[in-house]
Amino acid sequence: MxxxxxxxxxxxxxxxxxxxxxxxxxxxxxxxxxxxxxxxxxxxxxxxxxxxxxxxxxxxxxxxxxxxxxxxxxxxxxxxxxxxxxxDLNDPLKKSFEELSLSLKEDVLTKIIYELIELHALPNLDFLNRGVPLHTSSTEWYEWCIGQFEKLSTLIWYETDWVEAIRHSFQTCGMNSYEIKGPVVLTHGDPHLDNIFIKENGTISFIDWEWAALGSPLRDSSILLQDLYDSELVNFVKDIQHALLQERGFYQDEKIYIEDFNHLYIEHSYMMLAWEIEKFIEGYISEEKIKNIIKFKIAQIQNGSKELQKLLK
Structure with a gap:
């Protein structure tokens, strides 16, 4: 003190x-x-x-x-x-986001994506010279996720289909060997809704830059999406981000965009599932909430896997 x-x-x-x-x-x-x-x-x-x-x-x-x-x-x-x-910007966006109307949620998400793309548009050569780390995909989140589900396996409501769906997505989508095809830019690395604030003038502010690194711009949006439990909003972000990135000269090839998007979204869904299970184990969230989270995330992983498999045929 x-x-x-x-x-x-x-x-x-x-x-x-x-x-x-x-x-x-x-x-x-x-x-x-x-x-x-x-x-x-x-x-x-x-x-x-x-x-x-x-x-x-x-x-x-x-x-x-x-x-x-x-x-x-x-x-x-x-x-x-x-x-x-x-x-002190008071409460993070997460505390009020669910109370917003659908149109207001879309407006806020558009502002966030726009600000993130402003970050992504900075010249990455400057950051390479400064020694900013390069983000690479790994099996870390997948392995953590599988381990976390094993901790739940003794509970009466546990479903073996959950882990099977995760393993299936990992194997069929080549999650352990996929290389991002789009641009490499400076990314925040952890822009979930608890790390985002709206100032009094309406501008967006981000905290907790611990995981900032050079990587795909979709790295940021796939983490942002982990706080959205509405498939309509997930698809909205997916579409608006592609449009805004194209305006800045990124991801002109839609197929590459969809491939990168789904791989990163699935990878970070593994991470978020593991993290939410940890919060449940520590007593921060209820049994009902963790069950709803798992069901939604598993469905999102399965949808992304199906889309990828169609592209990879």
Whole structure:
């Protein structure tokens, strides 16, 4: 706490209130209130990184000048304890998204995709020279997903068809050998709805850039889609993203777009299934909710697999 007080003091502010946020965070997150030099109250978020999860600091060293307008971060500390200070934008989009009408959801998703494509359009040579990592597909999420389902296998409502559907998609779609065919761009890496905020002026802001890397632009959208449990919205994002990417000169070949989209969507559905099961095991979500999540994600994996198999014939 003394370290935080000193850091705030060095900015010419006074620390007034501190509240610790609970949850499955990679470190410690504090909501703080300070008084600026004119004694005006400011709400901020102070995030201290765990020593084994401080990759985000290294990423900011490489990309922060390019993403200032896309993030609420206002200060970064690279000395111990490594931390960032950012504007408190109140609740993330996830808390209000489900209450929006379908048309408003489509409007918000279009804005998010547009902002992500602005990120993707940055010259990637700059980031290669800065040592930004390259994202590659692996079997990690698939293996984690299978292992998580094994933990559920003793429950009375568990269905063996779930794991069979996952294994079938992995084998028939060549998930362990597929190479992305589209462009390589700078990606956020984790733009789910808990990491997205809408500012008072209506602009989009992203937090948690820990997994930022060079990769397919569809990497970001396939993670965004993991918070959508409406097949109509999934298809909407799929279509609007292709149209917007084409406007920026990406993915002129629709077949390649569909192949890349489905492979990444399936891969990240493995990841999200594993993560949601972990939250269920830890007591963060209910039995009814995890069952609904599993059923929807399995259906999405099966639909994507069928579409891919038609293209690959």
């Amino acid at each position: 003394e370290e935080l007080r000193n850091r705030i003091k060095q900015s010419g502010w006074r620390l007034m209130e501190v509240e610790s946020l609970q949850g499955m965070h990679a470190g410690q997150i504090l909501k703080i209130r300070v008084l600026d030099k004119e004694n005006r109250p400011i709400k901020l978020i102070y995030k201290v990184f765990a020593k084994d999860r401080n990759n985000e600091i290294d990423i900011y060293k490489k990309i922060f000048p390019y993403i200032k307008t896309l993030t609420p971060i206002i200060k970064i500390w690279t000395t111990e304890p490594e931390a960032v200070l950012m504007t």
